Amino acid sequence: MGPTKLEPAVALAELQESKPDRVTIVVLSGDFDRVMAAFIIATGAAAMGMQVTMFFTFWGLNVIRREGATSGAKDLLRRMFGFLNKGGAGRLPLSRFHFGGLGTSMMKRVMNQNRMPGIVELRETAQDLGVKFIACTTTMGMMGVRKDTLIEGVDQLAGVSTYLAEARQGSVNLFI
Amino acid sequence: MIRSDVKLDTLGYFCPMPIIMTSKKIKELTLGQVLEVVSDDEGIKKDMPAWCETTGHEMVGLEEETQDTAHIYKAFVKKSK
Numbered sequence: 551m552g553p554t555k556l557e558p559a560v561a562l563a564e565l566q567e568s569k570p571d572r573v574t575i576v577v578l579s580g581d582f583d584r585v586m587a588a589f590i591i592a593t594g595a596a597a598m599g600m601q602v603t604m605f606f607t608f609w610g611l612n613v614i615r616r617e618g619a620t621s622g623a624k625d626l627l628r629r630m631f632g633f634l635n636k637g638g639a640g641r642l643p644l645s646r647f648h649f650g651g652l653g654t655s656m657m658k659r660v661m662n663q664n665r666m667p668g669i670v671e672l673r674e675t676a677q678d679l680g681v682k683f684i685a686c687t688t689t690m691g692m693m694g695v696r697k698d699t700l701i702e703g704v705d706q707l708a709g710v711s712t713y714l715a716e717a718r719q720g721s722v723n724l725f726i
Numbered sequence: 727m728i729r730s731d732v733k734l735d736t737l738g739y740f741c742p743m744p745i746i747m748t749s750k751k752i753k754e755l756t757l758g759q760v761l762e763v764v765s766d767d768e769g770i771k772k773d774m775p776a777w778c779e780t781t782g783h784e785m786v787g788l789e790e791e792t793q794d795t796a797h798i799y800k801a802f803v804k805k806s807k
Binding site: 571593666667 | 738739740741742743745746748777780781
């Protein structure tokens with residue numbers, strides 16, 4: 551009997567058939583500006599014919615949580631945390647100059663005037679172009695984010711080995 | 727003057743929209759047709775050749791003109807695959 555082959559979390563066949571360049575982006579941040587950069591790179595790469603996977607973890611989970619969804623956690627601590635850390639791509643704060651929402655809303659107005667897509671539009675465009683969304687189960691558990699509070703079209707719930715199995719095939723791997 | 731078969735107006739849109747719109751539009755063309763992408767984003771001068779190089783389409787040329795005070799770029803892409 552030959553040596554047993556370890557199967558990675560992601561189907562090997564699926565990885566091997568993919569010839570195009572692969573891009574993986576870890577989205578840890580839930581900051582408006584950082585997430586915007588992540589989506590611009592993701593949509594740009596997808597438009598260039600690359601296969602893009604985005605892993606959402608920690609604050610990044612807020613990007614793929616439904617607007618205003620409650621945490622759904624059972625214990626008090628995580629329910630409180632869910633109350634403080636409301637999800638939804640439409641309510642991400644700027645990393646600087648948020649000023650209790652004033653700075654961010656000014657920035658959004660400027661973007662709107664210049665016909666620049668916002669986070670929600672960029673997210674939809676990314677899904678449109680076939681960008682794969684993966685939510686990190688560990689941080690989902692930690693932060694009391696339940697599966698049914700995520701947006702439609704999150705492709706997988708997974709962990710670090712799924713990320714690594716994809717990242718090792720990737721020529722561009724970013725951590726944002 | 728470069729001849730084009732289909733015109734795509736991306737005026738007013740910033741990166742990455744012109745590239746995304748191009749990648750969608752090019753699917754509607756048949757092999758050998760030329761797509762003219764009109765943009766006022768200066769980034770397109772570098773971005774469109776880079777997009778072509780990666781996707782395998784041919785960058786036929788780029789024209790610049792000034793309309794009033796605005797600078798307009800016309801990128802010509804030949805569908806090659």
